[in-house]
Amino acid sequence: MLLLDDLRAKQRLYSQYGDTCSLLKAIMADGTSANVLYRLQAALARWRLAPLALIPHWLNKSLNGCVIGVKAQFGPGFVLIHPVGVVINSSVRGGRNVWLESSVVIGDNRGGCPTLGDDVFIGSGAKVIGALHIGHGARVGANAVLLRDVPDGATAVGIPARVR
Template sequence: MKLLLSDLRAKQVLYGEGGPPVSLLKVVLADGTLANALYRLQAWLARIGLAPLALIPHILNKWLNGCVIGVKAQFGPGFVLIHPVGVVINSSVRGGRNVWLESSVVIGENRGGFPRLGDDIFVGSGAKIIGAVAVGDRARVGANAVVLHDVPAGHTALGIPARMRPPRAN
């Protein structure tokens, strides 16, 4: 329950960026919240050794939200599915705190290697992160980018295949 609450708080921060604060009720009723809740339920069931039962919320997420997240995929607090439709995440994927995903994002394994995402990550609509790549803290992956190599901390990955853009100097 703590993880789900942290996810909702992170979504509240996202929705309040650049404007007035957003109520928790609005966040609960927003697109993606049910997908987040079902993911957290399946992850909890798998963590306590009830992996077969975890398939129930997994299948519900697929049917109701068009979102497939592997039963053993792990994300830290602040995980946000902004728009869950088309999101596909392999069971081996590991993500840190405050990972925010738009629609149609694919994070998948390739030849036994799987992505690892750091903290404070944003992944735009339609992006693909494939194979044994690391996405560093505070990195961004642009819409429709195809990431096949590591993304350094603070960089933005853009294009097909993705090229790295360094952070802006202040």
């Protein structure tokens, strides 16, 4: 189940810091309710109940300040560390273990949306815009404005983002 994979990924985040109650903390932490509502909305959309998917979509926007398009797809281990200000277009596709900080925008630029590989981290305030690909294990720094592809294992920082 994708939601359990998301919680396990968040538990791994907290256990890195030696937290002995990491599963409980993962359940109670910022972003968990946003993850739950996103997974519910995605399931409803998959089951061809798209009008009902708008209910968790609206709740996520209202309660968490997080807008994730109804048709956006992320693999298991998707983590919203802090969901406030996160905006994700419906056409975005993400792999396994995608971690997002607050105020991340992932969207369209007149020609397509980004795709994200596995094990991707996007820092607070980053903007990922257009038909580009972020490779496996890539990192996007805080407040970066990403307009081009990021290869596997690379880091992109700055405005506009430069790959290192």
